Amino acid sequence: MANRIEGRVLRRGDYRYESLRREACWHSGVPDRHPEVIVLANNEDDVVGAVKLAKEEGLRIAVRSGGHSWSGSHLRDGTLLIDLSNLRHVTVDTETMTGAAQPGIKGSELNSMLAERNLFFPTGHCTGVTIGGYLLQGGFAWAGRDYGPACMSVTGIDAVTAEGERVHADESRNTDLLWAARGAGPGFFAVVTRFHVKLYPRKRITMNSGYFWPASAARDVYGFVHEIGRQTPAEINLMCNRDPLTNDEPLISLNATAFTDTEEEAREQLSVFESCPARAQVLTTRLNELTDTGALSRLGTDPHYDETKRYLADNMWTHVSFDSLWPNFEAMLQSWPPAPSHMVLYNWAGCEGQPERPPMAFSVEDELYYGLYAAWSDPAEDQRYTDWVTEHMRAWEPYSSGIQLADENLINRPCRFVTDENLRRLDDLRATWDPDGLFVSWLGRPEPAVNASVIDPDG
Ligand SMILES: Cc1cc2nc3c(=O)[nH]c(=O)nc-3n(C[C@H](O)[C@H](O)[C@H](O)COP(=O)(O)OP(=O)(O)OC[C@H]3O[C@@H](n4cnc5c(N)ncnc54)[C@H](O)[C@@H]3O)c2cc1C
Numbered sequence: 001m002a003n004r005i006e007g008r009v010l011r012r013g014d015y016r017y018e019s020l021r022r023e024a025c026w027h028s029g030v031p032d033r034h035p036e037v038i039v040l041a042n043n044e045d046d047v048v049g050a051v052k053l054a055k056e057e058g059l060r061i062a063v064r065s066g067g068h069s070w071s072g073s074h075l076r077d078g079t080l081l082i083d084l085s086n087l088r089h090v091t092v093d094t095e096t097m098t099g100a101a102q103p104g105i106k107g108s109e110l111n112s113m114l115a116e117r118n119l120f121f122p123t124g125h126c127t128g129v130t131i132g133g134y135l136l137q138g139g140f141a142w143a144g145r146d147y148g149p150a151c152m153s154v155t156g157i158d159a160v161t162a163e164g165e166r167v168h169a170d171e172s173r174n175t176d177l178l179w180a181a182r183g184a185g186p187g188f189f190a191v192v193t194r195f196h197v198k199l200y201p202r203k204r205i206t207m208n209s210g211y212f213w214p215a216s217a218a219r220d221v222y223g224f225v226h227e228i229g230r231q232t233p234a235e236i237n238l239m240c241n242r243d244p245l246t247n248d249e250p251l252i253s254l255n256a257t258a259f260t261d262t263e264e265e266a267r268e269q270l271s272v273f274e275s276c277p278a279r280a281q282v283l284t285t286r287l288n289e290l291t292d293t294g295a296l297s298r299l300g301t302d303p304h305y306d307e308t309k310r311y312l313a314d315n316m317w318t319h320v321s322f323d324s325l326w327p328n329f330e331a332m333l334q335s336w337p338p339a340p341s342h343m344v345l346y347n348w349a350g351c352e353g354q355p356e357r358p359p360m361a362f363s364v365e366d367e368l369y370y371g372l373y374a375a376w377s378d379p380a381e382d383q384r385y386t387d388w389v390t391e392h393m394r395a396w397e398p399y400s401s402g403i404q405l406a407d408e409n410l411i412n413r414p415c416r417f418v419t420d421e422n423l424r425r426l427d428d429l430r431a432t433w434d435p436d437g438l439f440v441s442w443l444g445r446p447e448p449a450v451n452a453s454v455i456d457p458d459g
Pocket of ligand 1: 064065070075103124125126129130132134185405406
């Protein structure tokens, strides 16, 4: 019964239901999907209460931590949405270099707390993203190449199961649940109420160099990044977007960041970018600037994410030479959508000294990561930009080894996001932990057969 729940319980048609549904999606392209009930949990007991309420009412369950899923995978028809945005408690043990954090805390907030103690956790590139969905889908972080996907630094979870039971999973108890929580993303089949994590010493130096080119240099710059991306220890963020610097034509900006213990080492890492064949065509540079991840997010990445716009994202992992990608990219440059639409390319796997991957659901990654994001204002243009993103990413499918659930577009372009073996294991584990299919799964994937008393969320 709802009176087991301290937090707000809103039903379709209730005052504030619609504003809460809209707030549950970070951008203005809120999907036309409506949960029957939204429970704004105040605490872990509320999560237990919400699971029981869903079972009583024959509703499936969707979960939201911060609502930064591009596709709004937590907004589903016919569900009870458990909103965890008020679960924000964090503890840090400086001595053991461990912490515990609830899913509604933002990565940037966590990192500010850690910075005060000279500690570090691999959090995402934008200020607003909460850790709940981020950690479950993998977690592509600042300095992430040094630590692997952030879910590798999750040592345990507290969760509420489909039975409404509170459980703990770590490397000795309920190990299969921890295995799944490290990468299942929106296909996870329980509610995580707390992540137990390991923390790292904070590197002393964060140094960044930026180079900015007109689109005419694109082929040389991307070719260079494909060649050196694997070896360089520096983190590359190569972006293409319309910008005033090029009179609103596409601008290519290369931001390289070194995370080191000495300035000398950082300068050495960043020196390789001076050898880019397009160096002479550069419009402007900012070289060897000392900074921190907070400033990199605020000044570099956040401005591309405007919550008043509608967004569609898609992505791919690859390791091919840029020559294979160029024809499609050349066509994209001719039709680039308005700012702040953009494409990012990060270097990722393959660099010497990267940590070995433990057994975990997260299992598809590659040397380079492309994320493509269209942003627009007019709902009448939804189809146009959905097609633009989806079709251009589809053109690159032959060169891709799969996608990351971070920026997934599964509803329009289903794609491999874990290995086939891991997908089978996730399905088996779901059948064990959630036999009635109470929790919705990846958006666009046909839901497995469920107990007849449970309503189909998408139909
Ligand atoms: C502006 C922006 C920047 C981003 N930058 C990065 C980045 O740098 N690196 C990166 O890796 N990703 C990035 N992402 C992607 C982001 O990490 C994912 O969309 C992530 O799912 C968002 O986390 P969230 O807590 O807001 O999830 P939500 O949107 O709240 O939830 C997404 C899904 O995750 C599941 N879920 C969420 N919380 C829980 C929980 N506690 N228990 C069980 N299931 C849960 C649900 O199935 C839900 O459908 C970015 C996204 C945006 C919009």
